[in-house]
Amino acid sequence: MTDQSTAPRPTLEAVAARAGVSRATASRVVNGGEGVREPLVERVRRAVDELGYVPNQAARSLVTRRHDAVAVVIAEPETRVFADPFFALQLRGISKELTAHDSQLVLLLTEGRDDHARVARYLAGGHVDGALVFSLHLDDPLPGLIHGVPTVYGGRPGWSDASRGAVYVDCDNRGGAREAVRHLVGLGRRRIAHISGALDQTSAVDRLDGYRDVMADADPRLIVESDFTPGGGERAMRELLDRCPDLDGVFAANDLTAAGALRVLRERGRRVPEDVAVVGFDDMLPFTEQADPPLTTVRQDIEEMGRLMARLLLQGLERTGVASEGAAPGSVVLPTTLVRRASA
Numbered sequence: 047m048t049d050q051s052t053a054p055r056p057t058l059e060a061v062a063a064r065a066g067v068s069r070a071t072a073s074r075v076v077n078g079g080e081g082v083r084e085p086l087v088e089r090v091r092r093a094v095d096e097l098g099y100v101p102n103q104a105a106r107s108l109v110t111r112r113h114d115a116v117a118v119v120i121a122e123p124e125t126r127v128f129a130d131p132f133f134a135l136q137l138r139g140i141s142k143e144l145t146a147h148d149s150q151l152v153l154l155l156t157e158g159r160d161d162h163a164r165v166a167r168y169l170a171g172g173h174v175d176g177a178l179v180f181s182l183h184l185d186d187p188l189p190g191l192i193h194g195v196p197t198v199y200g201g202r203p204g205w206s207d208a209s210r211g212a213v214y215v216d217c218d219n220r221g222g223a224r225e226a227v228r229h230l231v232g233l234g235r236r237r238i239a240h241i242s243g244a245l246d247q248t249s250a251v252d253r254l255d256g257y258r259d260v261m262a263d264a265d266p267r268l269i270v271e272s273d274f275t276p277g278g279g280e281r282a283m284r285e286l287l288d289r290c291p292d293l294d295g296v297f298a299a300n301d302l303t304a305a306g307a308l309r310v311l312r313e314r315g316r317r318v319p320e321d322v323a324v325v326g327f328d329d330m331l332p333f334t335e336q337a338d339p340p341l342t343t344v345r346q347d348i349e350e351m352g353r354l355m356a357r358l359l360l361q362g363l364e365r366t367g368v369a370s371e372g373a374a375p376g377s378v379v380l381p382t383t384l385v386r387r388a389s390a
Contacts, residue, residue: 056097064093115150116140116359119165119179121186123157130274130302131330132348133181136200139352140178147360149175156188166191176359184246198359200351202379204248213362214377215354217346219249219327222382223256226297226325226344229384231260233323235295239268241282241307243299250274253299253327268293272303279306287314294322295390301326301334301343308337308389323390339388346382354378 062072067086074082075090076099082090093099118140120127127133137153144151152174154165169177169192180200182188189203189212199214230238240257243250254269261268267289272278279298283306286293298304304326308318316322318339326334329345358378 056099058099060097061090061093061099064097065089114148115152115174116144116356117152117154117169117174117177119154119156119169119177119188121156121179121182121188124155126275127155131333132300132302132328135330135348136180136352136355139349139354140356141352142349143353143356143360147356149360159187162187162191169195175363178355178359180355182247183244184248196359196362198355200355202248202252204251212377213358215351215358215380216249216377217351217380218382219252220256220259222327222344222346222384223253223297224259225382225384226327227257227260229342229386230295230297230323230325230390233295233319233390235323237268237290237293238264238295238297239270239286239290239293240264241279241286241296241298241303242269242271243274243303245271250299257297265290272299274300274303276302276306276309279303280310281306283307283310287311287316296322296324298324298326301328301330301337301341304341304343304389305333305337308339308341312338319388319390325384325390329385334385334387337389342387342390343385344382345385347380351380354380 058072058076059069061076062069065072065086067090071082071086072090075087076094118137120133141151154168156162156165165188174195176196176198177192178198178200179188179192182199182201182203184204197212199212202214202216203212227238238261240254242254245251245254258264268286270282270285272282279302282303283296286296287310296307298307304324307324311318311322311324318324324341326341326343328348329343330348334341334343
C-alpha cells in the first residue's frame, strides 16, 4: 500500500499525461487562461480531480499576476484589536467574502510609527493583490505610503486632500447620531451629554456633528472626548457627572463607551433609564443585549461592512484582470437604525 503522506505530489506533467494534452495546454486550463477548447478543458479538470493536483501558487502567480491574497491593515495596536468586538465582526465579514473567492487574508497591525514603513514595504513588495485598511487616524501616514496597491478603506477618509478619490465603506454616522439624540429628546431629556470617540477619526467627528445637529445650543460642558473604550467611557462619565450633575441623558459614541458610562452611573447611584437615559452606537451583539440594563443603540451592520470592503476590492481586481491602483468601484455608505432596549 502506498503511504499517502510520503507519496510525491502530482505534477502538472502528470495532469497533462492523464488528460492526453500538452503541458502548455494543461497549464492554461489550471491557471485560468483562455483559448482552450471545452472538451480539452473538461479532460484537464477531470485529471486534476483524479490525481488530486494542487497548483503551485508561485508558478500560478507568474502566469496570472495574482496572488489570491489580500492584506487587512488595522491601524491600531494588538491589545486594542483583540479586545474590541468591532474588529472581530469586521474581520469575520472580510474573511467570509475572501474565502468565498478562494483568497487568503493577511492581517497586518500597526503598533506604532515604526510599523508604518514595514507595512508599506510589505504592500509594495507584491505579496498581495490589494489592501483593506481601517481604523485610520487623521495624522496616519499610511495612505501616503501605499502606492500602486488597490485599496479600499473602512470608514470615510479625511486625513488629506489626496483622499478625495479613495474608495471606502462606511455607515451613516452623522444620521445615526442624530436619530440617537432625537430619541433622547423624545423621551423628555433636556440635559443630554455626549461622550465622543477619539476626534482624530472621522467616525467620531461625524457622530459629534450629529449630536450638535440636534443639540445646537447644548452646554459645552456636556461634551467630553473619549477613545471608544470602556475605560474611556468610565473616565468621561465621571467627568460629566462632576461638571453637570443634573444631566439626564447620554449619547455615547460606541457601545463600549456606553458600557463604561453605565458602570459609573451605577457607582454614583443613578438609575438607568429613570435618572439618566443612555444610548450607544454599533449594536454589537450579544454585548448590547447582555448589558445592565440592555443597551439602546444605533445599529450599523459591521460584518456586512467588512464583506462590502472585500467585495469592492475583488470586483475591481476582476474588472482589470490584474492588480492596478484605483481599480475598485465607488464607495458605499450603509444606513443605520435605532434599536430600542431598556437603557433609553
